[in-house]
Amino acid sequence: MTGLQHPPHEQHMATPPGRGIFDPQLLDRCISCGFCLPACPTYAVSKDEGSSPRGRITLMRALETGRLDEDDPRLREESSFCLGCRACEPVCPAGVQYGDLLEEWRDHQWRGRHRPPLAQALMMVAERTPLLRMMGLVRRHARTAAVPVQTSLMLGCFERGLFPGVSRAVRTLLPDIAVPPQQGCCGALHAHNGESEKGRELARKLGEQLPGTIVTTAGGCAAHLAGVLGRDRVHELSEHLAKTGATPVGEVKIDGRRARVAIQDSCHLRNGLRVFAEPRALISAVADFVPVRGDESCCGSAGTYSLLRPRDSKRILAPKLDAYEAAGVDYVVTVNPGCQQQLHANLRRRESAIRAVHLADLLAAAAEGRPLTRGRRWRVPRVRFDLRRGSRRRGASGGTAGWSA
Amino acid sequence: MTLDRTLVAELEAIVGAKHVRTDPGDVEPYARDATPVFRAVPDAVVWPADTEQVAALLRLATERRVPVVPRGAGSNLCAATVPERGGIVLVLTRMDRILEISPGELLARVEAGVPTSVLADAAAAQGLLYAPDPGSRTVSTVGGNVATCAGGLRGLKYGVTRNYVLGTTAVLPTGEVISTGGRLWKDVAGYDLTRLLTGSEGTLGVLTELTVALLPMPATTNTGVAYFGSLAEAGRAVDAIIGDGIVPATLEFLDAKCIGAVEEYANLGLRLDAGALLLFGDDGPADVVDRNLGRIGEQCTISGALEVTLAEDVARSEALLTARRCSLPALSRLGTLTLLEDATVPRPRLAAMVDRIDEIADRYEVPMATFGHAGDGNLHPTCVVDQRDEAAIHRAHKAFGDVFAAAIEMDGTITGEHGVGAAKLPYLAARLGADQMALLRRIKAAFDPAGILNPGKLGS
Numbered sequence: 001m002t003g004l005q006h007p008p009h010e011q012h013m014a015t016p017p018g019r020g021i022f023d024p025q026l027l028d029r030c031i032s033c034g035f036c037l038p039a040c041p042t043y044a045v046s047k048d049e050g051s052s053p054r055g056r057i058t059l060m061r062a063l064e065t066g067r068l069d070e071d072d073p074r075l076r077e078e079s080s081f082c083l084g085c086r087a088c089e090p091v092c093p094a095g096v097q098y099g100d101l102l103e104e105w106r107d108h109q110w111r112g113r114h115r116p117p118l119a120q121a122l123m124m125v126a127e128r129t130p131l132l133r134m135m136g137l138v139r140r141h142a143r144t145a146a147v148p149v150q151t152s153l154m155l156g157c158f159e160r161g162l163f164p165g166v167s168r169a170v171r172t173l174l175p176d177i178a179v180p181p182q183q184g185c186c187g188a189l190h191a192h193n194g195e196s197e198k199g200r201e202l203a204r205k206l207g208e209q210l211p212g213t214i215v216t217t218a219g220g221c222a223a224h225l226a227g228v229l230g231r232d233r234v235h236e237l238s239e240h241l242a243k244t245g246a247t248p249v250g251e252v253k254i255d256g257r258r259a260r261v262a263i264q265d266s267c268h269l270r271n272g273l274r275v276f277a278e279p280r281a282l283i284s285a286v287a288d289f290v291p292v293r294g295d296e297s298c299c300g301s302a303g304t305y306s307l308l309r310p311r312d313s314k315r316i317l318a319p320k321l322d323a324y325e326a327a328g329v330d331y332v333v334t335v336n337p338g339c340q341q342q343l344h345a346n347l348r349r350r351e352s353a354i355r356a357v358h359l360a361d362l363l364a365a366a367a368e369g370r371p372l373t374r375g376r377r378w379r380v381p382r383v384r385f386d387l388r389r390g391s392r393r394r395g396a397s398g399g400t401a402g403w404s405a
Numbered sequence: 406m407t408l409d410r411t412l413v414a415e416l417e418a419i420v421g422a423k424h425v426r427t428d429p430g431d432v433e434p435y436a437r438d439a440t441p442v443f444r445a446v447p448d449a450v451v452w453p454a455d456t457e458q459v460a461a462l463l464r465l466a467t468e469r470r471v472p473v474v475p476r477g478a479g480s481n482l483c484a485a486t487v488p489e490r491g492g493i494v495l496v497l498t499r500m501d502r503i504l505e506i507s508p509g510e511l512l513a514r515v516e517a518g519v520p521t522s523v524l525a526d527a528a529a530a531q532g533l534l535y536a537p538d539p540g541s542r543t544v545s546t547v548g549g550n551v552a553t554c555a556g557g558l559r560g561l562k563y564g565v566t567r568n569y570v571l572g573t574t575a576v577l578p579t580g581e582v583i584s585t586g587g588r589l590w591k592d593v594a595g596y597d598l599t600r601l602l603t604g605s606e607g608t609l610g611v612l613t614e615l616t617v618a619l620l621p622m623p624a625t626t627n628t629g630v631a632y633f634g635s636l637a638e639a640g641r642a643v644d645a646i647i648g649d650g651i652v653p654a655t656l657e658f659l660d661a662k663c664i665g666a667v668e669e670y671a672n673l674g675l676r677l678d679a680g681a682l683l684l685f686g687d688d689g690p691a692d693v694v695d696r697n698l699g700r701i702g703e704q705c706t707i708s709g710a711l712e713v714t715l716a717e718d719v720a721r722s723e724a725l726l727t728a729r730r731c732s733l734p735a736l737s738r739l740g741t742l743t744l745l746e747d748a749t750v751p752r753p754r755l756a757a758m759v760d761r762i763d764e765i766a767d768r769y770e771v772p773m774a775t776f777g778h779a780g781d782g783n784l785h786p787t788c789v790v791d792q793r794d795e796a797a798i799h800r801a802h803k804a805f806g807d808v809f810a811a812a813i814e815m816d817g818t819i820t821g822e823h824g825v826g827a828a829k830l831p832y833l834a835a836r837l838g839a840d841q842m843a844l845l846r847r848i849k850a851a852f853d854p855a856g857i858l859n860p861g862k863l864g865s
């Protein structure tokens with residue numbers, strides 16, 4: 001038997017060697033099957049392959065082989081339009097580690113002066129531990145003496161200043177946990193903004209400052225830290241409570257009935273560490289948990305995204321807020337400070353009756369039998385960054401600063 | 406070729422400037438689909454919003470002799486959407502409305518860009534089943550399914566996409582809008598153009614709207630698994646099952662190499678000492694399903710199965726189906742270039758064909774594993790190599806040439822469900838013969854006199 005005529009225009013050229021921007025092991029994994037398309041929030045709003053995970057990997061490949069150069073406007077645009085939410089990872093049959101690819105992409109694409117100035121500024125603040133300590137001092141986060149212990153709470157760089165109540169709530173739930181005030185940023189901010197080496201360095205340093213198990217109330221930080229320090233050393237709060245067998249006590253009530261509570265997953269907690277059942281179980285223990293369509297997808301906070309791309313951020317959030325309102329819930333629980341800020345600010349803006357509350361706050365309120373306070377107003381003059389002109393404007397009225405770390 | 410400025414302006418006038426892209430970074434992602442290796446960059450990408458816009462675009466393209474390649478989700482595996490001659494890629498993803506689901510008439514009307522699983526879910530919400538379920542259903546579009554006549558895991562009992570298309574709205578390359586078929590199960594007025602357009606791979610017209618048949622949702626489904634010492638024994642079991650008068654919804658197989666790869670990837674607790682795995686499933690009223698699965702199990706045992714297990718619950722049943730669905734990704738992890746084919750033979754020759762494939766793979770020294778739809782003889786021999794190893798890729802292509810020849814020799818075909826596209830066009834004449842090839846070209850010319858619609862594919 002002989003084979004059929006070999007195709008004359010056979011294109012079986014082997015892949016040419018690349019420029020070394022990407023780890024070929026990571027980039028070669030993608031089989032272009034397209035399974036990631038329906039999971040991607042930016043594809044959902046654009047319906048354009050170029051704004052999908054598969055399309056972005058095609059663009060990365062074009063960058064790697066030199067078919068497109070780094071100044072290509074679409075390459076620049078997509079490296080920043082991508083939320084970095086990693087919703088494309090759990091659905092990928094080939095196990096493509098998209099988050100790692102995106103870090104390598106931004107390391108190159110956003111190197112030096114190509115980095116958005118705002119991201120640069122935030123990173124500089126986060127690297128300065130004394131500054132972080134000061135913010136926390138003013139806002140009174142929880143603290144204990146720094147004794148070498150098994151388990152300590154990570155305060156988070158911006159979280160300690162923005163949501164100091166969260167660490168206090170954790171102390172209510174875990175009275176024995178140590179909260180040494182001398183601790184820096186975990187470096188997730190850097191890793192997601194084109195400084196992945198610095199991001200790893202900061203994580204290692206934090207690992208030295210907090211020996212033993214690190215408990216964090218920030219899903220995004222948990223995923224980054226676990227990636228550097230090892231999965232075993234890092235527990236996100238809900239995971240820690242589940243692992244230590246802590247049973248939530250009490251109940252959250254509104255007008256004499258159990259509160260109806262939905263969740264907003266933290267992308268990296270869910271897609272990176274695959275933790276999503278734990279917070280749901282905890283909520284169900286103290287309130288009526290309401291699953292809402294899309295509660296697993298990115299809220300548009302996405303690290304610095306809501307600051308760098310406010311319009312896209314809102315476009316991605318809007319249908320989600322509609323869904324929460326349609327479900328008629330009282331609270332949306334968050335497990336990451338960036339999501340907390342994003343939901344809090346935007347629910348307020350649309351004058352919604354729903355409040356965003358961190359999981360720690362919900363559980364502490366249940367345990368103490370106190371009503372949950374209204375989402376707190378962040379009392380500083382609104383600082384608006386106008387990115388196109390690169391200038392800063394001070395808003396006339398008070399409001400919410402668009403922080404998210 | 407690059408498009409001249411006035412043409413781009415005319416495209417923009419039809420669909421709006423926002424929906425026309427021509428920059429290199431914007432068109433690069435449309436250079437390929439799910440097919441490995443094949444790649445060609447288009448000159449423009451357009452996203453029409455409705456049938457009228459599609460018609461205006463095609464009229465313009467015919468007038469200017471510019472190639473147009475229709476594209477759904479780009480999940481096809483035969484390079485059917487690779488714009489080999491450049492031109493315009495016409496993407497239907499903006500046309501994604503479900504127009505109607507009619508439980509009374511058991512049908513649905515959708516725009517072409519609706520994802521398959523969105524249609525299936527919407528039907529299920531009304532207690533109805535959209536039966537075609539290609540493995541890619543979460544990604545693929547209904548338009549793409551019809552254009553490729555997609556199959557799936559339920560083909561034996563339920564047939565393929567073709568069996569569910571009642572009517573289409575299609576735009577001819579010259580701009581006329583035609584309606585074929587409709588809401589009727591019986592309609593013999595004229596040639597069956599609905600069937601002709603089904604599987605035409607975007608070479609005869611652009612489908613903009615489809616009317617598809619639905620079924621009542623079966624009450625239950627269940628799954629079981631049987632292990633055999635060899636694929637030949639599994640093949641005998643398949644004959645015995647159907648000989649016993651049972652047509653199960655699902656009858657899938659994995660060879661020993663696939664079992665190994667899947668177990669390594671998904672840890673489902675599969676038996677690694679078996680030569681073949683047969684996955685069977687059925688749906689319907691609970692008592693009928695139970696009885697059928699029991700009889701299938703018996704036939705497997707009689708045919709020499711090492712072990713037969715029925716899924717005790719839905720979760721286990723899903724896990725077993727996962728074993729089949731993840732065959733391709735599991736294999737793909739063994740290397741960096743996964744070449745997948747879908748040669749198909751009459752069911753009784755399945756085992757013989759798998760032996761032939763193994764022999765060919767040995768001869769060309771390429772690793773090849775085979776899984777597929779045992780119920781309908783549709784095989785997926787899969788070859789995993791290193792994408793930088795030119796020699797191995799070359800040997801793999803040679804090996805597939807032999808696989809196709811073997812399939813044809815056994816009264817089979819070069820592709821059961823993935824389609825011809827650019828990837829298998831060179832082998833098509835061997836399957837159809839010169840007369841049919843010439844007829845295909847005449848049909849193509851009747852629809853598309855200027856030859857602008859997906860050139861270099863079917864009908865070329």
Ligand SMILES: Cc1cc2nc3c(=O)[nH]c(=O)nc-3n(C[C@H](O)[C@H](O)[C@H](O)COP(=O)(O)OP(=O)(O)OC[C@H]3O[C@@H](n4cnc5c(N)ncnc54)[C@H](O)[C@@H]3O)c2cc1C
Pocket residue numbers: 032033034438439474475476477478479480481482485486497517518538539540541544545546547548549550551552553554555556557558605606607608610611612613733822823859
């Ligand atoms: C992991 C994986 C599993 C798969 N499993 C199966 C399976 O089980 N069974 C199976 O049959 N296939 C399978 N496929 C192949 C593929 O998903 C199908 O061929 C599917 O029907 C393609 O749909 P699409 O929307 O992606 O079409 P595309 O890939 O975009 O297009 C396919 C062809 O249809 C044409 N086309 C698309 N839309 C239109 C339109 N509106 N009008 C006219 N022409 C149009 C295109 O020009 C092209 O020729 C699988 C693919 C992958 C990656």
Ligand code: SF4
Pocket residue numbers: 029030031032033034035036037053054057088091092093094095096
């Ligand atoms: S799902 Fe994974 S392998 Fe498939 S296209 Fe997306 S990233 Fe690539």
Ligand code: SF4
Pocket residue numbers: 039040041042043052053056081082083084085086087088089098
């Ligand atoms: S990280 Fe999120 S936004 Fe970026 S490609 Fe993946 S799914 Fe899309």
